[in-house]
Amino acid sequence: MKKKTLSREETRDKKIELLNKLQAGALTIGQATREMRKITGLTQTEYAEKVLGIFPRVLMDLEKDKGNPTLETLTKVAKPFGLEVGFVKRQKPIEKPIKSEIIYEPSNSIVRH
Numbered sequence: 379m380k381k382k383t384l385s386r387e388e389t390r391d392k393k394i395e396l397l398n399k400l401q402a403g404a405l406t407i408g409q410a411t412r413e414m415r416k417i418t419g420l421t422q423t424e425y426a427e428k429v430l431g432i433f434p435r436v437l438m439d440l441e442k443d444k445g446n447p448t449l450e451t452l453t454k455v456a457k458p459f460g461l462e463v464g465f466v467k468r469q470k471p472i473e474k475p476i477k478s479e480i481i482y483e484p485s486n487s488i489v490r491h
C-alpha cells in the first residue's frame with residue numbers, strides 16, 4: 379500500500395495541529411511520536427534509522443507508550459520538529475494542594491489544622 383505524500387500546506391497544517399495538541403496536553407509521548415512520524419510519511423524503520431538514529435524497536439515501543447526511553451532518545455525524537463524535552467506547567471493542577479494553617483494558641487503550643 380503506497381502512502382500519500384502530503385503537500386507543504388498539508389504538512390504545515392498537520393504540524394500546527396500536532397503542536398496545538400501537545401500544548402493542550404492531549405497526547406501521550408507515544409501518540410505524539412507516532413503523529414510526528416506519520417507527518418513525515420516514513421515507516422517506523424525508516425524514521426527510526428534515517429531520521430532519529432535509534433533502533434526501530436525503541437521507536438515501536440515508544441509509539442505504544444511502552445518501555446522507559448532515555449532523555450537522549452526523547453531529545454532525538456523531539457528535535458526534527460523543533461521541540462525540546464523539559465518541564466511544562468500543566469494548564470490545570472491535578473489536585474488541590476493541601477493547605478496547612480499554623481495557629482498560635484495562648485497555651486504556648488502550635489496547633490496544625
